[in-house]
Amino acid sequence: MTTLEDYLEKNADRMDKMINRYFGDVYGDLFRASAHLLLAGGKRLRPAVVSLAADAVTKGSSYDLLPAALALELTHNFTLIHDDIMDGDVTRRGVPTVHTVWGEPTAILAGDVLYAKAFEFICISDAGNLEKVRAVRMLARTCTEICEGQSMDIAFEARRDVSEAEYLEMVAKKTGVLYGAAAAIGGVLAGANPIQADALYQFGVNSGVAFQIQDDLIDLYASSEKSGKDRASDIREGKQTLIAITAREKGLDLAPYQRELTGAEIDDLIARLEDAGVIDEVRATAIERAVVAKEALSVLPDSEEKRLLGEIADFFVNRGN
Secondary structure, eight states, X not given: OOOHHHHHHHHHHHHHHHHHHHHTTOOSHHHHHHHHTGGGOOOOHHHHHHHHHHHHHSTTGGGGGHHHHHHHHHHHHHHHHHHHHHHTOOEETTEEOHHHHHOHHHHHHHHHHHHHHHHHHHHTSSSOHHHHHHHHHHHHXXXXXXXXXXXXXXXXXXXXXXXHHHHHHHHIIIIIHHHHXXXXXXXXXXXXXXXXXXXXHHHHHHHHHHHHHHHHHHHHHSOHHHHSSOTTHHHHTTOOOHHHHHHHHTTOOOGGGSSOOOHHHHHXXXXXXXXXXXXXXXXXXXXXXXXXXXXXXXXXXXXXXXHHHHHHHHHHHHTTO
16 A cells, blocks of 8 residues: 555655756756756645646556646746845745845846746647546646735735634635645546536645644744754744734733743743643644545545555644654
């Protein structure tokens, strides 16, 4: 029986080989900038979801759909390049961000190149033309929603009254819909019927929301070496995460923590959040979303790929624990 760890490792290796094939020997600043983060590695989780969804619908179909799996990784990286510009981040995946090396104008264009290439790679997948049209339409709509989610996230920075419902809508659009598209596109290209395609989309969106909530917890608990960010950076920057929203609803004022914090001060903050039940409530929301995601898979026939999709949802809420 294949373990999820083995599958993800094999998938990442397969994607890395494709990335090196298409982007490993590019020339010119624009295309080197486009390839920069792709070549820096990554877990390749979205391509894994594409391939698993495809094989859960039609066993063995994922090989013909590898270009589509790569398309979802290209889309993810296009959003990372643009996010890094907006957030002013200087490192990503252990390397300098694209805009710090090539400048913001080239970085914007590099992200645009990946955005366009994603649609090209869906179109060269070995699938029916109608299915490819449906997949392209789905990815286009998804990119619009990602932009909307990012816009909401930026707007939230100026507010202190963001509700849990608003936060969940924002992360569903900023993070969830790309996982939803990954699952549904894999299924559609493999011949999924409308009920299966919708179920795969719901699986992806809900598991993506769980992923983001867990990411917020990792920001608080994990060391800088593990998370890739300064510990408790979200709270120090006053971001409206589910942790901050739940704390506010329970009467905890996190404003005094919006500054440089020592390790001891972060530990004290965590203790306060735990004592107030904030952490348990946030974790429960993430777990609930993972459960909903797995329940959506019930319309698919039992298979190893269906099992692995369910394990991905669990993995999303257990990372960093």
